[in-house]
Amino acid sequence: MGNDAPLLLKAGVNIYVAPKGEETSEDDGNDWWKARIKSLGKDKSGKVWITVYWYYCQEHLDNREWLPFPLSKKLRQHMKSMGGNEVVLSNHEDTIGIDTVKDICNIWTFNDRDINVRRNIGLKDFFWRFNLNISTRKVVVDNLSLHCICQKVYDPEADLQIYCSSCDAWWHFKCLDKPTPVDPFESLEDQALCVPVIRGQDNELDFADWQIAGTGELVKKIQTWGDVFPKGWKDELGEDFMKICLPLAENAYVCPKCKEVM
Numbered sequence: 001m002g003n004d005a006p007l008l009l010k011a012g013v014n015i016y017v018a019p020k021g022e023e024t025s026e027d028d029g030n031d032w033w034k035a036r037i038k039s040l041g042k043d044k045s046g047k048v049w050i051t052v053y054w055y056y057c058q059e060h061l062d063n064r065e066w067l068p069f070p071l072s073k074k075l076r077q078h079m080k081s082m083g084g085n086e087v088v089l090s091n092h093e094d095t096i097g098i099d100t101v102k103d104i105c106n107i108w109t110f111n112d113r114d115i116n117v118r119r120n121i122g123l124k125d126f127f128w129r130f131n132l133n134i135s136t137r138k139v140v141v142d143n144l145s146l147h148c149i150c151q152k153v154y155d156p157e158a159d160l161q162i163y164c165s166s167c168d169a170w171w172h173f174k175c176l177d178k179p180t181p182v183d184p185f186e187s188l189e190d191q192a193l194c195v196p197v198i199r200g201q202d203n204e205l206d207f208a209d210w211q212i213a214g215t216g217e218l219v220k221k222i223q224t225w226g227d228v229f230p231k232g233w234k235d236e237l238g239e240d241f242m243k244i245c246l247p248l249a250e251n252a253y254v255c256p257k258c259k260e261v262m
Contacts, residue, residue, distance in 0.1 A: 007101065007103065007104055008104075009037060009050070009098070009101065010037065010040070011037055011038060011040075012036065012037065013037045013104060014036050014055075014105040014106065014107045015034070015036075015037060015050075015052070015101050015102075015103070015104060015105055016032040016033070016034060016101070016102040016103045016104075016105045017033040017034070017035050017052070017096060017100050017102065018031075018032045018033065018100060018102050030085075032102055033054065033055075034054075034055040034057075034105050034107065034126065035052035035053060035054050035055060035094075035096075036052060036053045036055070036089065036107075037050055037052055038051040038052060038053055039051045040098075047097070047098075049095050049096070049097060049098070050095065050097075050098055050101065051093060051094070051095050052096060053089060053090060053091060053092065054092045055087040055089055055107065055128065056087060056088045056090050056092075056132055057082075057086075057087050057088075058079060058080070058082045058086070061076070061079050061088070061132075062076070062079075067134065068134055068139075069139050071141075075139070075141055078144060078146075078152075078153045079153075080155075081152065081153035081154065081155035081158075081159075082153075082155075083127070083155070083156045083157055083212065084123075084157060085123070085124060085125060085126050085127065086126075086127055086128065086156075087126060087127075087128050088128060088130045088132045088141065089128050089130075089132065090132035090133075091132070091134060091135055092132070092134050105126065106125065106126065107127060107128055108121050108126070108127040108128075109127070109128060109129070110127045110128065110129040110212070110213065111129065112129050112145050112147075112154050112170075113145055113168075113170075114216075115163050115165075115197050115216030116217060116220065117213035117214060117216060117217065120209045120210055120212075120213055121212040121213050122209065122212075123211070123212075127212070129143065130142065130143050130144055131143055147161065147169070147170045147171070147172075148169075148172045148175050149171070149172075149175045149256055150172065150175055154170065154200070155200075156199070156200055156201065156212040157201050158200075159172055159200040159201065160172065160174075160199075160200040160201060161173070161198060161199050161214075162176070162196050162197070162248075162253055162262050163196065163197035163198070163199075163214070163216070164257070164262045165197075165262075166258045166260040166262075167255060167258040167260075169255070169257060171255065171256060171262075173253075175256070176253055176254070176256065177254060177256075179251035179252055179253045179254075180251065180252045180254075181250060181252075182194075182249070182250060188246070191246060191249045191250070192222050192229075192233075192237070192246060193222060193223070194249040195215075195219060195222065195245050195246060195248060195249045196219070196245075196248055196249070196253065197214060197216045197219050198214065198215055198244075198245060198248065199211065199212070199213065199214030199215065200214075208240035208241070208244065209238070209240065210240070210241070215241065215245055218238075218245075221236075221237075222237070
């Protein structure tokens with residue numbers, strides 16, 4: 001944001017939008033609307049118009065003036081689990097002038113059922129995982145994922161979850177039975193090979209770079225090392241991983257569904 005380079009606008013690109021004359025901060029884009037380009041076209045006078053799909057943030061979902069029909073009480077509760085920089089991609093279609101486009105906006109796609117998220121989503125990154133369907137007589141949120149025994153939407157800023165590979169499911173640590181200590185490991189390398197996949201907020205650190213998407217890719221990397229860990233492997237995994245994740249291998253957490261150790 002803030003440079004004068006020409007913008008490459010095409011279908012599928014996410015953009016920041018601000019109406020003319022509206023004062024907005026250019027620090028992080030939070031004050032600007034966000035949209036995905038559906039198509040571009042010109043009128044007879046040569047003016048360029050853009051058809052977009054709007055992204056909704058939690059504030060928009062809480063404000064009934066933004067929606068043609070209010071969210072159900074249950075959906076409103078689920079949407080409170082959205083991250084601070086999370087948005088929902090809607091099928092709310094609109095046509096805007098090209099002069100209202102402020103910049104390209106990076107909004108990362110996040111599948112919260114997949115442990116192999118190949119890009120970490122930073123604390124200040126915008127991301128989306130749900131679709132908002134407002135074309136019916138009620139507002140529907142598609143792709144809604146409910147996790148754990150409590151059947152709640154994953155909140156990356158409040159939940160700490162562990163993954164069970166046997167039944168392909170995420171569980172809150174707070175919903176699990178008390179773990180059982182395991183026998184001491186002969187080396188840190190052996191301990192690292194037994195670290196479970198986790199995600200979410202840990203109170204020990206303000207933010208780990210894998211917090212939102214999880215440690216799936218890091219754990220997969222460890223498994224590829226096997227018996228031969230590279231020099232400097234601790235630095236490669238990062239201080240956050242060593243401090244938060246490594247100690248988890250000292251206990252056996254049992255999956256409530258399949259009863260396997262996670």
